Amino acid sequence: MKVLLGALILCFSQLAGSEESLARNITIPGVNGPVVTVENGQVLLSMVAKNISFDGGARISIPKYPNSYVEISPDLESTGTIFAMNVAKEDFTNRNPGDFTPAKLPGGRPIPGVINGSLPAVAFNLSNFHDVTVYIGPKVLGFFIPAHLNIGSNIVTYKYYMGNKRVGNISVVGPDRQGKNSGVLLLLTKASLSDSALLQ
Numbered sequence: 014m015k016v017l018l019g020a021l022i023l024c025f026s027q028l029a030g031s032e033e034s035l036a037r038n039i040t041i042p043g044v045n046g047p048v049v050t051v052e053n054g055q056v057l058l059s060m061v062a063k064n065i066s067f068d069g070g071a072r073i074s075i076p077k078y079p080n081s082y083v084e085i086s087p088d089l090e091s092t093g094t095i096f097a098m099n100v101a102k103e104d105f106t107n108r109n110p111g112d113f114t115p116a117k118l119p120g121g122r123p124i125p126g127v128i129n130g131s132l133p134a135v136a137f138n139l140s141n142f143h144d145v146t147v148y149i150g151p152k153v154l155g156f157f158i159p160a161h162l163n164i165g166s167n168i169v170t171y172k173y174y175m176g177n178k179r180v181g182n183i184s185v186v187g188p189d190r191q192g193k194n195s196g197v198l199l200l201l202t203k204a205s206l207s208d209s210a211l212l213q
């Protein structure tokens with residue numbers, strides 16, 4: 014286990030070793046992505062979990078965000094599942110802070126990269142789809158996608174980039190003490206996405 018964690022950290026260190034590599038995002042075994050695209054006032058987060066398979070899928074509206082949704086569907090190019098979240102700019106730029114309540118990782122562990130371990134968010138679990146959790150708060154948006162990751166109970170966090178611009182953090186989350194709630198957490202800062210060069 015220590016050897017595996019050491020190799021993972023070494024991989025991250027090598028990625029951070031030069032100016033050229035600063036814009037490269039980590040590669041996660043068993044996962045394609047996540048990928049973020051921004052255009053026409055929409056932010057789309059998507060990834061493929063290769064080891065999760067469903068015969069069907071669904072598009073589900075995000076509470077309090079009438080123009081935004083989460084979509085889960087079988088991947089046409091593999092046996093895995095596509096997880097996608099589409100958030101409209103008007104939904105996350107005109108919210109009252111009182112609309113949000115603190116949320117942690119699925120299972121209750123603190124969110125990495127956050128001082129108090131929780132974020133004000135509209136967080137909801139899609140329990141029929143392996144407890145996908147969506148976070149949309151005043152300053153961040155993101156999602157937690159379950160995946161079977163063999164890194165013990167460790168959580169490793171790294172910077173996430175769009176092109177050469179850092180827009181947030183990506184965390185590889187190992188299982189908790191009950192052997193559950195492992196996956197990938199991607200959190201994006203709204204300040205970076207609201208940059209005129211990214212989101213119009």
